[in-house]
Amino acid sequence: MSEVHVARRGLLRERCAATAAHEGPPDAVLVTGPANIRYLTGCPPLGTALLIGPHGVDTLLAPASAEGPLVQPGGSEDELRTSRLDSPDGDTAVAAADLAASAGARRLAVEEHHLTVARHRAMSSVAAGLRLTGLTSPVEAQRVIKDDEEISALRVAAEITDQALGELLESILVGRTERHLALELERRLIDHGAEGSAFPTCVATGRNSGLGRHRPTDRRVEEGDFLSVRLGAQYHGYRCQIGRTFVIGSAPDDWQVELYDLVFAAQRAGREALTPGMACSDVDRATRQVLKGAGHAEALGAATGHGVGLEIGEDPRLSPGAMGKLDACVPVTIEPGVHLPGQGGVRIDDTLVVRHAADGGPELLTITTKELLAL
């Protein structure tokens, strides 16, 4: 894995040089976003900061309290120096600014969307000769298109997720609380080899069903309920997402079938719109207009999907205001939902990888059935 990280840091260096402002490229880049540090080093980002350069030397700075080796087994310290702070109250970003200045850097590019105003000021005051600029080529943009190894990790994460969900569906659900079902799903993710949950598992039943961000409660599953679940495994750091809605009992009501079919149609429209070159806002529109046509436009959230990877919500966003187009090898979710207040609702989420039609079109990672099951 170590070579991959060296190559990623090399690419970041090249992009910074190419897209630099008129003052010329920065002498060094400071990375403080946790997922970005992991992407560029493979190391767990507990309070660390990554200094890329100057002079081609990269250094991972860790707090004094960091335990254990900083570089993972398989990584090599030849390619990445590590430095642990002396002072227990020290700040790794400030130490990095100091280090960059001592190594002769004049301009340091920083991640202004991660760094707080207070840390930025502390860095300026510790290294007065160093000019801090914004990073013009964010690491997040570099992370959008995934390589084969990343997609393999997501594929395994999705398999684990499907297994955990499949097992839950075979068990008795009536009478159990949302909280317990959520915990059980999380336990099953671990059982099947996940490092943990990609995000807090959401189980929503009855009038809670279909809510996008619902915190599981002590409400018990009852006959006739919609039950919506949303979960995902994390595997080798990569996070996927699935969402499904079921009906509890023998047969769904008419309104349930109608609402389900509508959300399913919207989700399918979004999935089918996933092609390289398609504008992100157009994918969102494909999903959204199906619900709008049925008078449920307001029920939708800000986005109907988003990229996944080392973070569960990363670029690209599939929303009306999103800029940019899809590329091949970009994993995204398609996740429309409708919640009728006081009544409940439906959500259906999948994780897919954008692929050219010649390569078979969008690759569905989360393969649990989307029929309306009565459990």
Add this chain to the structure above:
Amino acid sequence: MSEVHVARRGLLRERCAATAAHEGPPDAVLVTGPANIRYLTGCPPLGTALLIGPHGVDTLLAPASAEGPLVQPGGSEDELRTSRLDSPDGDTAVAAADLAASAGARRLAVEEHHLTVARHRAMSSVAAGLRLTGLTSPVEAQRVIKDDEEISALRVAAEITDQALGELLESILVGRTERHLALELERRLIDHGAEGSAFPTCVATGRNSGLGRHRPTDRRVEEGDFLSVRLGAQYHGYRCQIGRTFVIGSAPDDWQVELYDLVFAAQRAGREALTPGMACSDVDRATRQVLKGAGHAEALGAATGHGVGLEIGEDPRLSPGAMGKLDACVPVTIEPGVHLPGQGGVRIDDTLVVRHAADGGPELLTITTKELLAL
């Protein structure tokens, strides 16, 4: 609860007026730290921003995607206006700056330790006439001393935590993995009424035992192991912490008894040093010098304890460089540990509330025994 929050916001206003820089007090304060928003409003802080003033009017700004009521049942919209953004891609802090400027504010105090450089710049550009200053009296400082209701919530959190741990100790441990034991503890926390875990549960066995930040692995508990666990419940938003170390099998080895007694003595020294008026660095020194005397000074992390409340690691910090003194009604942890690489180690953590000797001295919230149990 609503009156409590109104009073807290009133106090923040007063403190800002009293400690303002020479330019005079700010016209309004923008709070963006999630725990601070919860402290001042009682509302879950999902992407929200809280604007205190101007003209005595407080507004909670929520993203367009926020679902459900913003103000909790029991809260009153009379005392706290709420405003949902129109644009799905809008930023609540930027909208708050705009709102403050339209209401005539000239100076807006912001939380520079939470706000990113990028958001700060976006706020400046949307409200050009508005001057952004640092908040001179941080909400974190206001949160240090807890009221009776907050301490009651912590007491319940500790009870739940003790129950979950107690049940685990009655079960068979040999042969089970760290991951499964951690998940089981988390399930039991929920069973006993916790909203969730205060932090990721840590279970470390054998050579992993005694590590401060250990992510549970698939290692199974074996005869003769040290088993160290660290967990805590969250209740009404408040988070406590307990850490205990046990030995697996019939009788501990001599080195295990020695190391345990040493860490226990260090932890007791720290607990006994908890008095109002005591310097935070002196509490740390009390704990630390016991281990230093036995040659284990380097095994200790940056801090030997910290405040707890709406966050698991809040002010005060008990570390060598810590400033300030303890007050009564401040809940803190005392949590020394020694890890011997390749061999294992011991951690003992308690949550206590600082009290005057006349009130009975430090109040121990986590009451599970600290004898070295052989399980």
